[in-house]
Amino acid sequence: MIPEPPPKVITRLRDGRIHAYVVGVGVYGTLEPAAVFQPRDGEEVVASVVRQDLERVVYTTLNGVVCLTRAGDLMWAADFEPHSDVRHGHRPGCALSLDGRTVWVYRPDAMAGRGGGDQWVVHDADSGVVVARRELETVGHGAFHHVHPVDGSVYLDIGEGQDGSVILRSTGGADSEPEFVTYPWPDRCLIDLAPSGHQFMTVDHGQADVAFHDHPNGDVLFTLPVEAFGYDPEESFVEWSGGYLTEDTAIVTLGGESQDEEEWFRYHLVDVRTGTLSGEFTVEASNPYELVPLGDGSWLTGGPGGDPVRWSSAPQPPPHPAVPTSPYERRQP
Secondary structure (H helix, E strand, O other): OOOOOOOEEEEEEEOOEEEEEEEOOOOOEEOOOOEEEOOOOOOOOOEEEEOOOOOEEEEEEOOEEEEEEOOOOEEEEEEOOOOOOOOOOOEOEEEEOOOOOEEEEEEOHHHHOOOOOOEEEEEEOOOOOEEEEEEOOOOOOEEEEEEOOOOOOEEEEEEOHHHOEEEEEEEOOOOOOOEEEEOOOOEEEEEEEOOOOOEEEEEEOOOOEEEEEEOOOOOEEEEEEHHHHOOOOOOEEEEEEEEEOOOOEEEEEEEEEOOOOOEEEEEEEEEOOOOEEEEEEOOOOOOOOOOEEOOOOEEEEEOOOOOEEEEEOOOOOOOOOOOOOOOOOOOOO
């Protein structure tokens, strides 16, 4: 029997504070923050991640990475040297390892004007000590981390603007020296990992197609061009959004512009077992990136107050009486 995965903790930056939300079993509708973290005075948060127990937050600014307790006490901080006065075009990112023992930080140092290439740095989550550092041959604006749900390897998708996108993967970290692999495509954007981690989804940087790959080697399982969805490739494109709704079903977003020059987007379902289309997926969203599939048949959209809203197409049982049974009853980054 496959054990139930732990609840996901997601973060949102609101009014300068990091709100953490727990996406647990049976929790639907507008999510309430389970924890709120106040960054240090004068710091503007770029990206953040909260530990599973909600007791610590790690966040990046344009010039460093910081770890605070829930009470606001400083655990550790690491400055990106030299200090950069460039305000735009570089967004450092961060992620926690699957076991929570290491913090992975992407530093877009080239665009920040630090005089060198980008870096991928691994910190000990408790002390902040650097346990590994990878010098990258990229000139990225920002990057997205994707942590494999089973083996703990970490994917990094670096966006280089008009120059394309680079995907890397690393294994190890806490007890062994990480091994880094760069995939051979300079033009694919990593969108999501399957819930089991057996495969992953990418979109062509030029937005001509979507592809599904085997983990970890990256072999292409199948590719669907714009035409496969019934659209004219001269007028439509695949958005860099979507992901796995379930283990067997992915959401692919198509977009374009009408004759009245109005932008449009539509969500389509793909059976990843057969590589065939399963129809449209109707969701109310203000933009193609608002919908975030969670892999368990549910998805998030934005709420009117800034809190995320969790939805599911499956009928939900009535709520149980409010009996505290776990520490994950109220959260957010």
